[in-house]
Amino acid sequence: MNLTRRHLLALGLGAAAPPSSPVFEQIPPSASGIVWTHDNALSDQRYLPEALGPGCAFLDYDNDGWMDIYLVNSGPCDFFKPAKPLRNALYKNNRDGTFTDVTEKAGVSGGNFGLGVAVGDYDNDGWPDIFLTGYGKCILYKNNRDGTFSDVTRKAGLETLGFTTSAVWFDYDNDGKLDLFVCSFVDYGPTAHRSCGDNSLGKHYYCIPRFFKPTASFLYRNNGDGTFTPVQAGTAIGQSLGKGLGVVATDIDNDGRMDLFVANDTVQNFLFVNRGLNPRTGKWNFDEIALPAEVGFSAGGQPRSGMGVDSADVFGSGFQDLFVANVDQEMFSLYRNMKNGSFRDVAHLNGLTQSTRLLSGWGLKFFDYDNDGSLDLVLANGHPDDMIESYSPAVKYREPLLLFHQDAGKLRNVSADAGPAFQAAHSARGLAVGDFNNDGRLDLLVGVNGGAPLFLKNNSAAANNWLGLKLEGVKCNRDAIGARIRWSAGGVVRSRLKTGGGSYLSSHDPREILGIGAVPAIDWVEIVWPKPGAGTQRLNRPPLNRYLSVKEAVKEA
Amino acid sequence: MRLYITFLILLCLSCQAQLSDFEGTLKEAIGKHQAGDIDGAIVLYRRYLTSRPGSFLVLSNLGAAYARVGRFEDAIAQYRIALKLTPANPSIELNLALAYYKTGQTERAAAGLLKLHVAKPDELQPTLLLADCWLAMGRNKEVASLLRPWSSKEPVDLAISYMLGTALVRDNRVAEGQLWVDRILRNGDSAEARLLLGTAKLSAQEYPAALVDLTKAVELNPTLPDAQTYLGQALLGTGDSENAAIAFRKAIASNPNDFSANVQLAMLAKQDDNFELAQTHLQKALLVRPGDLGARYVAATVDLQQGDRLPAKVDAARIALESIVRQAPSFTEAHVTLATVYYRLQRKLDGDRERAIAQRLTAAAQQKQQQGLNVK
Numbered sequence: 001m002n003l004t005r006r007h008l009l010a011l012g013l014g015a016a017a018p019p020s021s022p023v024f025e026q027i028p029p030s031a032s033g034i035v036w037t038h039d040n041a042l043s044d045q046r047y048l049p050e051a052l053g054p055g056c057a058f059l060d061y062d063n064d065g066w067m068d069i070y071l072v073n074s075g076p077c078d079f080f081k082p083a084k085p086l087r088n089a090l091y092k093n094n095r096d097g098t099f100t101d102v103t104e105k106a107g108v109s110g111g112n113f114g115l116g117v118a119v120g121d122y123d124n125d126g127w128p129d130i131f132l133t134g135y136g137k138c139i140l141y142k143n144n145r146d147g148t149f150s151d152v153t154r155k156a157g158l159e160t161l162g163f164t165t166s167a168v169w170f171d172y173d174n175d176g177k178l179d180l181f182v183c184s185f186v187d188y189g190p191t192a193h194r195s196c197g198d199n200s201l202g203k204h205y206y207c208i209p210r211f212f213k214p215t216a217s218f219l220y221r222n223n224g225d226g227t228f229t230p231v232q233a234g235t236a237i238g239q240s241l242g243k244g245l246g247v248v249a250t251d252i253d254n255d256g257r258m259d260l261f262v263a264n265d266t267v268q269n270f271l272f273v274n275r276g277l278n279p280r281t282g283k284w285n286f287d288e289i290a291l292p293a294e295v296g297f298s299a300g301g302q303p304r305s306g307m308g309v310d311s312a313d314v315f316g317s318g319f320q321d322l323f324v325a326n327v328d329q330e331m332f333s334l335y336r337n338m339k340n341g342s343f344r345d346v347a348h349l350n351g352l353t354q355s356t357r358l359l360s361g362w363g364l365k366f367f368d369y370d371n372d373g374s375l376d377l378v379l380a381n382g383h384p385d386d387m388i389e390s391y392s393p394a395v396k397y398r399e400p401l402l403l404f405h406q407d408a409g410k411l412r413n414v415s416a417d418a419g420p421a422f423q424a425a426h427s428a429r430g431l432a433v434g435d436f437n438n439d440g441r442l443d444l445l446v447g448v449n450g451g452a453p454l455f456l457k458n459n460s461a462a463a464n465n466w467l468g469l470k471l472e473g474v475k476c477n478r479d480a481i482g483a484r485i486r487w488s489a490g491g492v493v494r495s496r497l498k499t500g501g502g503s504y505l506s507s508h509d510p511r512e513i514l515g516i517g518a519v520p521a522i523d524w525v526e527i528v529w530p531k532p533g534a535g536t537q538r539l540n541r542p543p544l545n546r547y548l549s550v551k552e553a554v555k556e557a
Numbered sequence: 558m559r560l561y562i563t564f565l566i567l568l569c570l571s572c573q574a575q576l577s578d579f580e581g582t583l584k585e586a587i588g589k590h591q592a593g594d595i596d597g598a599i600v601l602y603r604r605y606l607t608s609r610p611g612s613f614l615v616l617s618n619l620g621a622a623y624a625r626v627g628r629f630e631d632a633i634a635q636y637r638i639a640l641k642l643t644p645a646n647p648s649i650e651l652n653l654a655l656a657y658y659k660t661g662q663t664e665r666a667a668a669g670l671l672k673l674h675v676a677k678p679d680e681l682q683p684t685l686l687l688a689d690c691w692l693a694m695g696r697n698k699e700v701a702s703l704l705r706p707w708s709s710k711e712p713v714d715l716a717i718s719y720m721l722g723t724a725l726v727r728d729n730r731v732a733e734g735q736l737w738v739d740r741i742l743r744n745g746d747s748a749e750a751r752l753l754l755g756t757a758k759l760s761a762q763e764y765p766a767a768l769v770d771l772t773k774a775v776e777l778n779p780t781l782p783d784a785q786t787y788l789g790q791a792l793l794g795t796g797d798s799e800n801a802a803i804a805f806r807k808a809i810a811s812n813p814n815d816f817s818a819n820v821q822l823a824m825l826a827k828q829d830d831n832f833e834l835a836q837t838h839l840q841k842a843l844l845v846r847p848g849d850l851g852a853r854y855v856a857a858t859v860d861l862q863q864g865d866r867l868p869a870k871v872d873a874a875r876i877a878l879e880s881i882v883r884q885a886p887s888f889t890e891a892h893v894t895l896a897t898v899y900y901r902l903q904r905k906l907d908g909d910r911e912r913a914i915a916q917r918l919t920a921a922a923q924q925k926q927q928q929g930l931n932v933k
Contacts, residue, residue: 210926267919291893291912292900299858301890301897303919329794342901344865348828357796394764394795 022419023369024403024444024456032455033098034069036089039082040450041074041113042386046196046204048188048212049135050074051384052165052245054447055116055505058434059128061106062147065547066093067434067509069445070108070117070130071453077113077136078190088114088132093436108149112136116430116505120169122178122222124478133164133182133505142226157228160218163188168501170249170258171477172274173284174531177222178477181237181260181501183244186212206385209305210266214241217262234281236288240270249481249500250311250320252293252337256531258482258500260286261295263306263324268296271322273341295322295335295343304330305360308431308504312366313495314375315409320497325361325379325504328395332356332379334411350411352404359399360384362504363431367442370461371515373494374406380428380446380504398425401446401454421456428454434509440466440545442513447506467514467522468547471498474554475533479510482530490519511547520544527552579605583615590622598622613642617649624652627814627844629660647673651683661816661846663690674703681707681714688720692727700724708737715741719749726757748778756787764794775804780811786818798825809841816845820852827859835859850885853877854894861898874898882911889918 029035038054041047057070069091076082087109091099103109108130116133123129127143138160141149153159163185169178186209196207219237220228232238237260246263253259257274264270271293275285290296298304305327314321319337326332331353335343347353356379363380370376381399388395403418404411415422430447437443437457446454467487471480481500486493498512516522525539527550534554542548586601602619606612620635636653640646654669667690673683684703691700704721707714722737741750755770771788774781789804802825808818823838839856846852857877864871878895882888892915899908 210923213927214923267923291896291915292905292908294897297890297893299862301858301893338865348830353828354798357798392762392764 021459022421023417023458023460024419024421025459026419026421027097027455027457029452031097033094033100034071034089034091034453034455036071036073036091036101037452038071038448038450039074039086041080041082042450043080044204045079046206047079048186048206048209049077049113049115049163050080051206051386051449052185053115053134053429053449053505054453055114055133055166055430055507056432056445056447056453057117057119057130057507058432058436058445058509059119059130059507060510061090061128061130061143061149062092063127064093064095066095066438067436068093069099069436069455070119070507071447072114072117072132072134072430072505073110075111075113075134080113087111097437102147106148107151108141110134110139112139114139115164116166117507118167118169118180118501119507119510120178120180120481120500121478122169122180123226124177124473126472126478128510131158131167131169131180133160133167135163135188137161138164138167138182152226156226157230158220162215164218165245166247166501166503166505168247168249168260169479170260170481170500171222171530172219172258173221173277174257174476174482175222175224176473176476176532177224178479178481179222180218180220180228181247181249182218182220183247183262184215184217184242185209185245185265186243187215188212203387205387208266209243212243214243214264214267216241217244217247231284234283236286237272240272240288242267242270244270245307246309246324246502246504248309248311248322248502250322251482251497252311252320252322253341254319256482258530261309261311261322261324263309264303265305265307266303268303269306269324271295289341293342294345295324295333298330298333299345307360308362308364308380310364310366310502311497311499312375313497314366314406314411316374316494318495320499323364323366323377325356325364325381327360328358328383332359332361350404351413352411355402355404355413355415356381358395359402362429363446363506365431365433365503365508367433368513368515369403369442369458370405371440371464371466371513372461372517373489373492373515376406377404377411378402378431378433378444379404380426380431382427382429382449386427396425398427400425401428419456421454426454427451429504430506431503432506432508433503435468435511435513438468438547440468440513442509445506463518465516465519465521465544467516467525467542467544469512469514469525469527470510470547470549471512471527472549472551473529473533474552476530476552480527480529480533480552483533484528485512485514486526486528487514487516488523489516489521492519516544579608586615587618590618595622595625599626611642613639613646613649616642617646617652620649620652620656624656624659627841629656629814629845630847632656633660647676654683654686658686658690659814659845661849663693666690667694685714685716685720688724692720692723695727697724697728701728701730715744715747715749719753723753723757726753727760746773746777748774748781748784751777752781752784752787755791759787759791759794762794764791767791768795775807779807782812783808783815783817785811786815786821789818789821793821798828801825813841814845816842816849816852819845820855823852823855823859827855827862830862832859832863848884850881850888850891853881854888854891857881857891858894861894861901864901871898871901875902882914887918889915889922892918 054072058067071089090103092102113135118131130141132139140153140158142152165183167182219232221231242264249258260272262270271290272286278285306324308325310323322335333345334347336346359381366375379402405414427449432445441458444456473480483498486495527537590598616639620632623632633656654666657666670687718737722734725734751770751774755767758767768791774784785808789801792801805818805822808815819838819842823835826835842852857874860870860874875898881891896908896911
């Protein structure tokens with residue numbers, strides 16, 4: 001082949017062109033400064049808590065408008081005495097793509113066998129507080145508004161002994177104060193540490209949670225004075241014995257009361273529908289309706305190993321759909337809301353069962369990564385058993401992340417084009433979504449069991465327009481969990497519920513980003529504040545491609 | 558008088574004509590049977606039996622014809638009538654046992670085969686079938702005892718080696734079992750040996766390893782019974798449902814009455830929302846094993862899944878599931894699905910009742926699982 005001058009020029013130009021950035025670009029610790037790693041406390045005995053962590057969070061702990069990062073570690077407990085001190089990590093965002101470890105100064109190093117993190121402003125002072133779950137006891141860190149936190153667990157009444165996993169802040173009784181739901185996993189107290197003996201390799205392995213007794217999860221009512229009262233007793237929450245791993249607060253029937261979808265491991269999932277105050281008993285009334293709602297079991301009537309969850313109006317029906325990730329061979333489920341209190345699994349129609357058959361899913365989130373206006377989905381995966389490949393070689397311990405893009409009302413697996421981090425395998429657990437560089441594109445933080453977290457910068461669709469909203473409740477809870485946002489752009493009206501929790505052991509950026517694609521303007525945005533909020537607030541022609549703080553407008557009395 | 562004689566003559570002529578008609582019918586039926594026109598043969602056998610219901614040979618033939626088209630329950634009925642007429646007829650007993658075997662009524666098949674084996678211990682076919690039944694029933698030690706006398710005869714039948722090896726491996730006498738596998742392999746790589754190895758790995762959920770052996774098995778003998786079905790299961794285990802479906806279809810091409818392949822294809826079709834195809838496969842499977850709870854349950858879930866589009870299907874699912882839980886009261890998944898059906902039908906009280914049963918069964922199962930573990 002004879003190369004012409006033009007060919008050579010073209011080749012030369014091609015060689016000189018910078019390689020295009022991956023959709024999600026992994027930022028290495030050397031660049032981000034996030035050098036902390038998770039210690040999973042791996043022992044020969046294979047104690048179950050070792051396999052479950054860690055959680056992670058995006059939060060703006062110092063209210064400077066830039067997302068900081070919190071990472072949860074294991075720690076000393078009755079079966080684990082670390083050789084060197086272990087601690088959680090709080091990384092302050094330096095606003096230049098790097099982070100500084102401020103854990104010691106902030107006083108949030110943990111000290112329990114930590115698993116999950118739930119961030120919420122429980123005292124409505126405008127500063128995010130941190131709740132940590134784990135094996136042993138939980139911790140509540142109150143934000144002192146000066147870059148430091150105080151451990152107020154005991155005073156708040158939130159020690160919550162046992163084996164707790166995901167937690168969610170939400171205002172179940174619409175009194176304007178964030179309450180707390182804490183998933184309880186199995187009965188794994190000091191007398192019940194179980195070993196499942198030797199596997200085919202002659203080694204101990206992680207018991208399947210089926211072997212442990214189920215437990216009831218916790219619901220704490222916020223008393224408004226820095227203390228909480230456990231109120232699950234006598235409610236469906238207290239009566240439903242499960243093995244909770246994931247929870248999302250959502251509103252499946254649009255009645256303005258937040259419901260809870262709980263993923264359970266090896267027993268049925270729970271869907272606690274909030275019915276309000278029962279005047280007869282004086283107790284708050286939740287109905288557990290997972291079976292009639294058709295979200296409790298597989299289509300074959302079997303309980304699965306539910307782990308990560310999320311809820312969103314995925315297909316723009318005006319109702320919240322649900323998602324639950326399970327262990328390999330069980331497939332994940334995307335439940336479409338039928339608007340009558342029941343759901344149908346549409347995972348297969350969206351290519352999800354095919355992609356997840358051999359995977360075990362934990363952290364996950366519906367989010368619009370390319371700001372085209374439709375919700376996409378990210379899934380963090382990894383098998384819980386580190387020896388799985390020895391006796392089930394088709395299943396891997398480390399598994400790839402998955403990214404699904406929504407096209408014309410259907411999800412499509414686009415992981416192959418999402419960047420090298422999606423081609424590599426990880427023992428991923430928690431996953432948090434947040435915009436760490438304030439460019440309007442949601443980035444990813446993934447907790448890795450026994451390793452360094454994955455920090456992925458979103459480089460997609462920079463040309464698409466967006467509006468970021470930071471909602472501030474006044475009469476309603478300050479975080480505005482339960483607020484409904486509607487917006488109109490290019491003749492299309494979309495809506496989003498500000499849910500609480502979701503994913504697995506993790507907490508997302510509290511801001512909402514509304515993507516509108518190439519449309520040049522948003523005509524209006526409506527915010528329906530949750531009760532006892534002041535109703536609906538409207539913004540006309542808001543500015544684009546920036547964050548906007550919206551404070552609940554309360555009429556003077 | 559003349560009239561009477563004429564009448565007698567006419568009567569005799571009529572009898573003769575009838576006799577020759579019956580013989581002609583039977584001859585034609587056998588001809589059709591032999592030519593492969595089974596449906597035609599069935600019609601003629603039945604016509605013959607309306608007048609000669611006591612012909613055990615024709616009953617047996619009709620049974621064989623039914624079996625040939627997969628109507629095993631009808632075949633069983635004919636064989637049983639025939640056996641009442643000629644008790645302990647070994648060929649009919651063998652056919653009856655085979656029909657039980659094909660319909661998954663393993664215990665009944667084994668009982669019949671044991672009788673035949675005791676009567677004629679040197680007959681290979683009933684012995685092999687009995688061994689296979691016992692393998693399916695987990696009576697591995699008895700399989701080993703049954704086949705030991707045959708294993709000393711040279712040359713050892715490949716099937717004997719295969720089943721003896723399987724029984725020993727399953728009885729945790731792996732090294733001893735391996736000797737029989739090696740024995741098969743000594744004759745060169747054989748499909749039977751690969752099938753044995755593959756199924757052992759399959760039951761240990763070692764799907765990729767099972768896949769290697771089962772792929773080889775079907776390469777060596779594409780028509781080896783059950784090999785394609787097991788291959789399909791291994792492929793499913795590795796997540797390759799597309800090729801699994803191909804393997805199941807091949808299994809059905811060589812044996813349209815392959816129960817497992819039909820059920821698996823039904824489940825794959827159900828996953829793809831291809832409910833019509835799912836029901837077609839389930840109908841075929843249920844023709845082979847009419848009472849099979851698993852297949853009936855899958856059929857009910859297929860009906861339920863169509864319920865949003867075709868509301869009558871929800872009620873069809875209800876009827877099927879009510880029958881299933883009556884027959885198998887501890888079938889937890891069926892109670893769960895029946896509860897779902899009741900809720901869809903707005904029968905909350907019934908739904909609550911079924912839900913409570915499912916919860917009780919689940920709790921009992923969990924309690925069992927929680928026992929017997931070491932506490933550290």
